[in-house]
Amino acid sequence: MDKRKLKKxxxxxxxxxxxxxxxxxxYAPVVVMVVFSFNDSRANVVWQGFTTKWYTKxxxxxxxxxxxGKTLFIAVVTTLLGVVVGTxxxxxxxxxxxxxxxxxxxxIYFPIVIPEIVLAIATLLVxxxxxxxLSMGTIIIGNTTLVLPxxxxxxxxRLVGMDPSIEEASLDLGANRFYTFMxxxxxxxxxxxxxxxxMAFSLALDDLIITSFLANAETATLPMKVYxxxxxxxxxxxxxxxxxxxxxxxxxxxxxxxxxxVNMITIRRKKARSI
Amino acid sequence: xxxxxxxxxLAKPNKRKRKDKKSFKTRLASxxxxxxxxxxxxxxxxxxxxxxxxxxxxxxxxxxxxxYKFTFENYAEMFxxxxxxxxKQSLIIALWTTLLTVLLGYPLAAFIANVKKKTxxxxxxxxxxxxxxSGLVILYxxxxxxxxxxxxxxxxxxxHLIKKPLNLLYNNFAVIVGMIYMFLPFAVLPMFxxxxxxxxxxxxxxxxxxxxxxxxxxxxxxxxxxxxxxxAVILTFIPCIGYYMVTDMxxxxxxxxxxxxxxxxxxxxxxxxxxxxxxxVLAIVIFLMLFxxxxxxxDLDDLGA
Numbered sequence: 001m002d003k004r005k006l007k008k009x010x011x012x013x014x015x016x017x018x019x020x021x022x023x024x025x026x027y028a029p030v031v032v033m034v035v036f037s038f039n040d041s042r043a044n045v046v047w048q049g050f051t052t053k054w055y056t057k058x059x060x061x062x063x064x065x066x067x068x069g070k071t072l073f074i075a076v077v078t079t080l081l082g083v084v085v086g087t088x089x090x091x092x093x094x095x096x097x098x099x100x101x102x103x104x105x106x107x108i109y110f111p112i113v114i115p116e117i118v119l120a121i122a123t124l125l126v127x128x129x130x131x132x133x134l135s136m137g138t139i140i141i142g143n144t145t146l147v148l149p150x151x152x153x154x155x156x157x158r159l160v161g162m163d164p165s166i167e168e169a170s171l172d173l174g175a176n177r178f179y180t181f182m183x184x185x186x187x188x189x190x191x192x193x194x195x196x197x198x199m200a201f202s203l204a205l206d207d208l209i210i211t212s213f214l215a216n217a218e219t220a221t222l223p224m225k226v227y228x229x230x231x232x233x234x235x236x237x238x239x240x241x242x243x244x245x246x247x248x249x250x251x252x253x254x255x256x257x258x259x260x261x262v263n264m265i266t267i268r269r270k271k272a273r274s275i
Numbered sequence: 276x277x278x279x280x281x282x283x284x285l286a287k288p289n290k291r292k293r294k295d296k297k298s299f300k301t302r303l304a305s306x307x308x309x310x311x312x313x314x315x316x317x318x319x320x321x322x323x324x325x326x327x328x329x330x331x332x333x334x335x336x337x338x339x340x341x342x343y344k345f346t347f348e349n350y351a352e353m354f355x356x357x358x359x360x361x362x363k364q365s366l367i368i369a370l371w372t373t374l375l376t377v378l379l380g381y382p383l384a385a386f387i388a389n390v391k392k393k394t395x396x397x398x399x400x401x402x403x404x405x406x407x408x409s410g411l412v413i414l415y416x417x418x419x420x421x422x423x424x425x426x427x428x429x430x431x432x433x434x435h436l437i438k439k440p441l442n443l444l445y446n447n448f449a450v451i452v453g454m455i456y457m458f459l460p461f462a463v464l465p466m467f468x469x470x471x472x473x474x475x476x477x478x479x480x481x482x483x484x485x486x487x488x489x490x491x492x493x494x495x496x497x498x499x500x501x502x503x504x505x506x507a508v509i510l511t512f513i514p515c516i517g518y519y520m521v522t523d524m525x526x527x528x529x530x531x532x533x534x535x536x537x538x539x540x541x542x543x544x545x546x547x548x549x550x551x552x553x554x555x556v557l558a559i560v561i562f563l564m565l566f567x568x569x570x571x572x573x574d575l576d577d578l579g580a
Contacts, residue, residue, distance in 0.1 A: 015386050018383070019386050022379065022383050025456070026401075026405055026459075027405065029405070029413045029414075029416035029420065030413060030416070032416040032419050033415075084311075085315055088309075088311055088312065089308065092305055092307075093308075093312075096305040096309050098305070104312070104316050108320070109565070110320050110561075111320065112510075112578050113509055113565060114557070114558055115513060115517020115518060115554075115557055116518075117517050117519065117537050118537070118554040118558055119323070121327065121541055121551065122323030122327040122554070125323060125327060125330055125551070126318070126319065126323050144315070145320060148315065148316075153576050153578075177304045199407075202407040202408070203407075206410060209519075213541070226409070226411055226412060227411060230411070230412075230415050231523075238412060239412065242408065245409065246405075246408045249404065249407065
């Protein structure tokens, strides 16, 4: 019995060590990115001493901020569009029955699994064959297609964990469908909507492949700029900017998302148990 | 008695009428709710794939134009040695990436599935966070780490483990490391989900019946969590073949993926039909994998949450 306990203990130590190693792999590049944002070297490959000049430079770089603003705008509109369409769809598909529903619900998952470049050129074909000029609008459409399945899945998971009798009770008590949706369904799925929105926002903010295929010559987003800078040998300014974005999302996550995402997982567990 | 019967008779058609009205309202609500997402997926998911298939059978014209004449040429072109080498090379990289991703990810998924709910939530978010913020810049950090004067080589030199700096960058090794970094978090999620759904009683039963841990794992745990593993493979293998950024940044000139090839057809080479044909092959393989996955009882929702 004692031997068994010892064996169990070693196993748990080994598994913890393993997880630490994997997270080291996940976070080593992040640490390098942060450290090298303070590197006093243009080439940004070898460490040459501490400086904060890239941060100062970053705040003075008006062109970069314009690009960042444009990217932010695209990400915000994409998120709104994705969340509205995705939430309505997830709620609607729960009890709708119609011909071709299966084809549509299945096709929603394609953007997750097909390589992004395939989705990018396929969407590009719609616009070129339809004679539609590329613009910021086409970028937003492409990005929305990309984020839609993630929003849809997160909200669907939340809905599955919801008790349908609450909605029925509201309807039986005389509330109409719109009122029920606004006052019963929506509040119940808010955490799912929030984490879906977070996912959509970060995907849209960071998207390179779809955006670069659907952008016209004038519209360059931040990831596109970063990519071209990387090809030329990155400027530590980009490291500084990403460090700031990383810091902000880290704080945001600590403040709010842990709680909500934990809720999500609890619901998934409940769902798993009921199966 | 008769009165109530009468009342019932009178009430019946009325009730039916109300039901009809309700079902019309239900239908209307359904149309409003499902309409936008349905239109969206027809216009921007289904239609694009149809156009892609159409484009893959067209002929390449002069100056990168497309001539609308039916041909199988684009599919035959893939077997030309120049392109076939790229396909072979991508398959090798994708196979290694998938194998290592599943092998590294499964124990991690098992760990996350077996800790407290709260901890598992935090670990999942922490795992996804670097990619959510900027996969691109973080990928570039690998250049800083892996180059000849990079962090890893310096570290090994200082420890006197090596005498000369190792060639860690611009080769298949760097590409596979980068690919694993990009795909591992996504692959862990479905495996985590299927390990979590596993009925712990079955493992107990197997142990009680005298099976050792290895036998229990091989005969009970592994078969029951295989949908999760399959989902992980779906999320890694084909996306890896189509991903061009890792090879672009961490690979040498010869490390090309099919993704790079597609990218070139739409940029430098301007041969859209051939690029479409390559993309179509990837799409078809993915559809087949998804079809098998759902037929085996896999849950599509596990692919991305």
